[in-house]
Amino acid sequence: MIARRTLTLSAAALLALSMAACGQDSGDGAQEPLSDDALVIYSGRNETLVGPLLDKLETATGVDVQVRYGGSSEMAAQLLEEGEGTKADLFFSQDAGALGALAKAGRLQALPDATTSKVQEGFADPAGLWVATSARARVIAYDPAQAPEATSMTTVDAVLDPKYKGKVGFAPTNASFQSFVTALRVSKGEAGAKAWLEAFKANEPKAYDNNILVLDAVDSGQVALGLVNHYYWYERVAEKGADAVNAKIHFLDANDPGALINVAGAGVLAGSQQSEAATKAVDFLLSDEAQQYFADETAEYPVVAGITSTKHDLVPLADLEGLAIDLNALNSLEETLAMLDEVGLT
Numbered sequence: 626m627i628a629r630r631t632l633t634l635s636a637a638a639l640l641a642l643s644m645a646a647c648g649q650d651s652g653d654g655a656q657e658p659l660s661d662d663a664l665v666i667y668s669g670r671n672e673t674l675v676g677p678l679l680d681k682l683e684t685a686t687g688v689d690v691q692v693r694y695g696g697s698s699e700m701a702a703q704l705l706e707e708g709e710g711t712k713a714d715l716f717f718s719q720d721a722g723a724l725g726a727l728a729k730a731g732r733l734q735a736l737p738d739a740t741t742s743k744v745q746e747g748f749a750d751p752a753g754l755w756v757a758t759s760a761r762a763r764v765i766a767y768d769p770a771q772a773p774e775a776t777s778m779t780t781v782d783a784v785l786d787p788k789y790k791g792k793v794g795f796a797p798t799n800a801s802f803q804s805f806v807t808a809l810r811v812s813k814g815e816a817g818a819k820a821w822l823e824a825f826k827a828n829e830p831k832a833y834d835n836n837i838l839v840l841d842a843v844d845s846g847q848v849a850l851g852l853v854n855h856y857y858w859y860e861r862v863a864e865k866g867a868d869a870v871n872a873k874i875h876f877l878d879a880n881d882p883g884a885l886i887n888v889a890g891a892g893v894l895a896g897s898q899q900s901e902a903a904t905k906a907v908d909f910l911l912s913d914e915a916q917q918y919f920a921d922e923t924a925e926y927p928v929v930a931g932i933t934s935t936k937h938d939l940v941p942l943a944d945l946e947g948l949a950i951d952l953n954a955l956n957s958l959e960e961t962l963a964m965l966d967e968v969g970l971t
Contacts, residue, residue: 637924659712663689664902667704668717669697669800670889675717675819678910678918685909686902688811697723697800698958704894705730714897715906716938720804721757721888728754743911744928745942746753748888750953757888757924758910761854762945763805764874765883766794766840771849775875779881784850785824792849793830794839797970801836801854801887807961808882811954815964821969833855852883852895857926859937879946886945888952 657760659665664686668675672694693713695703701723704711716733718724727733733754740944741749741756748757765784767775771792775783784793796802831848833839839851840861851872858874866931877884891910893903909915915928920934926942965971 667713669719714899715903718736721952724755725853725953748928756891759919766843766851779878791829794842794848794851856924
């Protein structure tokens with residue numbers, strides 16, 4: 626669990642956690658030693674979601690590939706702790722904030738223009754230190770029986786209404802919720818964000834371990850509203866059929882932190898001895914094959930123009946007017962975690 630800590634101070638503890646919980650397992654619970662000759666990827670993306678895609682990287686890069694999995698913030702902390710001694714060559718993050726933190730610390734090297742120019746405008750770091758690989762939107766999930774008025778909500782401030790006391794679900798330890806809070810801090814200022822979080826807590830929201838459980842709670846009527854990313858709902862509909870899913874989702878208006886469009890992305894570690902292979906890996910994640918995978922298998926938005934999902938009826942990314950924000954501004958995760966801890970929402 627993430628409590629009061631900074632990225633640097635938490636790294637040692639998180640190192641043990643992420644090494645034990647994720648990554649390549651030799652079969653007896655021990656981690657397989659990382660090879661100097663392999664392309665080593667630290668993935669903040671879930672193995673269930675992206676493992677099949679990363680399995681294809683050996684063909685794409687021409688070198689052996691080793692992947693270690695963990696939470697994006699944990700992996701970023703681990704990379705900061707390891708510094709120049711890391712064996713990681715590529716960081717594959719669930720959110721822009723973790724990438725921005727590494728870029729800010731000088732731990733990423735610039736990608737070629739030929740790579741960053743593949744994505745739509747606004748989905749690459751201006752200095753080329755990281756590039757988005759897919760995008761996702763924050764939405765309000767709602768139970769039509771309890772909150773039919775959710776379809777007219779324009780701002781996330783609506784969940785602070787006392788009539789929703791005890792009826793809003795959220796996942797406080799999820800990276801996407803933490804990025805939302807960072808966007809809240811950026812858009813409302815420190816005092817405004819703290820006031821929002823205090824009002825949110827006073828409304829007695831119900832905490833769940835992850836966004837899937839939040840959606841479950843909305844779908845079953847345990848809560849009226851939930852703060853989640855769009856793709857959880859699309860995946861549920863694809864799995865069960867639209868008629869079997871009670872919960873609905875609503876996209877909030879532009880320039881509201883509740884409409885944040887965040888990205889997953891990748892960056893090559895500074896000093897990598899496999900920088901050429903790592904760049905090839907990034908290019909593969911931006912290939913038509915990989916972008917189609919994100920659109921169809923994870924219900925995320927491709928960031929390369931011209932790719933659309935063949936499985937999900939996604940609202941076109943071009944039609945979404947999310948919060949206008951430099952995604953690098955989401956790099957202040959430690960301040961967000963400190964504020965969540967201070968308010969009591971961890």
